[in-house]
Amino acid sequence: MTRSTVGSLARRLFASQPRQAAAAQAPDAINVEIPVPFQLHLLQEGPARESVTSREELVKMYRDMFRIRRMEITADKLFKSQLVRGFCHLYDGQEAVTIGMEAALTYEDTVITAYRDHATFLGRGGTVHECFAELMGRSTGCARGKGGSMHLYKPSNNFYGGWGIVGTTGPLGAGLAFANKYEKKNNVAMAIYGDGAGNQGQLFEAKNMAGLWDLPLIFLVENNHYGMGTAEWRASKKTTFYDRVSYIPGIKVDGMDAFAVKEATRFAKEHCLSGKGPIVLEADTYRYHGHSMSDPGSTYRTRNEIQGVRQERDPIERIKKLMIKENVMREEEFKAVDKEIKQEVDDAAAKAKDDPNPGEEELFMNIYKNDSGLKTYGCDRNMVRVQLP
């Protein structure tokens, strides 16, 4: 059995088990305590304070988080060498959110997020190469180079992007959940947005309809406390997001603890699929980089704060300590894994750098799905006239 099938087997076993069955564990099960209590809104009971995992899952989670970290650090370098243009919003620091949530979801569940999407794309099964190629505008990118950093997609794994306009993932995610319910699929949709988006009117509209129609929808707030340069207390009258509406339950979770996020997501998925309607998860997390590569990130936060979070709450360090304590891997093994993944990421970047630009014919492709006979034009309408295929 390959590691990936063991991993997916473990995920299916543990993800679908109700909380009470934690007692009936596989012999190599490892129990992880979740120290920070969940804060609950309109719920009598919350997620389990203990997560049941395995060596395989721990190793996979570490590798996945470390891969994201290396990918984002490399993306920073690529942007500074001008191989990546436009906007580039990095996720380093927030790894536990996407990896924790994916540990409780399957690729049959749908996920939609905003522009800080490189890690979410990886969590949904995208490769580092596809991501880098897209960032560099190459034809091998996941959107054929036509989307860019903010527009990564993988609908084959039910990842619906990749959106540049703040707040839109609320209604769009509700639409994904609506479709799941309409087709009677036993799957949830996860609509991800940030604290900066938390006051958008369209989120309240989406929450109202999701509640009204009992949509199997998890609203996940990645609260990294800063909406671009504006701290949450300067943008929000109420600085919590899990309890914003009085008719949808919510859970606030330590977003730097991958197992807390996993248990909260598992609880939320169960809640939705048992017909109880939507739920909000607020993950308390942190981004090390500024809002984007054009923002140093230090004019509105102190370097002490950033360093402090890195030293005390880093999600990768946390899982590493746990794995050492549980004898899952030793320090030397971590060094070897780190080296391997760093090489993997560097190779992906090198490969993407050599990939070709999209061909000129791509300019007029994919405007419509059914576009036969339509005429369109380039900048000089007397020179470039195209009849769409």
Added chain:
Amino acid sequence: MLPGIVRSSSRHLPCRRSLTKWMSVRNLAAASGDQMTVRDALNSAIDEEMAADPKVFVMGEEVGEYQGAYKVTKGLLQKYGPDRVLDTPITEAGFTGIGVGAAFQGLKPIVEFMTFNFAMQAIDHIINSAAKTYYMSGGQISVPIVFRGPNGAAAGVGAQHSQCFAAWYGSCPGLKVVTPYSAEDARGLLKAAIRDPDPVVFLENELLYGENFPVSSQVRDPNFTLPIGKAKVEREGTDVTITAFSKMVGFALKAADELAKDGIKAEVINLRSIRPLDRETINASVRKTYRLVAVEEGWPQHGVCAEVCASVQEESFDYLDAPIERISGADIPMPYAANLERLALPQIEDIVRAAKRACYRSK
């Protein structure tokens, strides 16, 4: 209809005198080496208007403590305080509505959109609450508001961040829509917009913010304004008229340099104002050159150039010696890849080629 379609070349064109005046002022400025970036032009315009009129205030995302996403509002929070420079949450529909409501009561908000793409969340308030109100109320409620921010393509920002909104806003009665190019345009038009009692959509361009332009002492005067609704002839010529606005003015001027090498003297018109559109200046120019290339960065269908073409064929049909040429953005969502983006946006060679075609110098 322009007063009297007369073919006589001795007919005096009123705009010519002011043209000459502008040309000499510009040369004076260039000679003295006094320059200003568009960013500083905008910043100083807002600063001076806020100093002169306590009803003027600024609101938008990151305009205060962050000093402006593109630093256009740098220093204003420190100077005027948080009551007059407001950092808003990321809620365009809400804060635009708040701005319009404040304007109903006579305050003069300057609402910044980080880009006009995000203003789509607020477009109901811009059109339905701001543009139409003076008319709907029978002249009782005016809306002295300015909506400003970067418009159009930047560099590699993808489909959702690159749209040009000049045509959409330009079609709406009740709005005034201006598109500065140079630092002088930025200062004069923004001051005029802030002083204007009607809602003004002020479309800037991110890539122009850092560009330096010569400015005279007249331009630096705190009471310097430019009239909204008047285009500027940036460069005189006799063989073909090129109209453009915003960043494309720079491209048109460079195209004119190229054309001059082939003996074609192009007249470049900086529209400055999309609504009202200066049909007089455009038509007067075409009646002199007999040929027109209309340039814009946005999409072609129902674009600004379509209106320019319509105006010229309505009012100066008999003067045209060649079909009107349009150079615009490609009729596609903006691709991200650099090579595709270049093909999606007008380049100097496109303008040159179209001008030559209009002059029957090439196919």
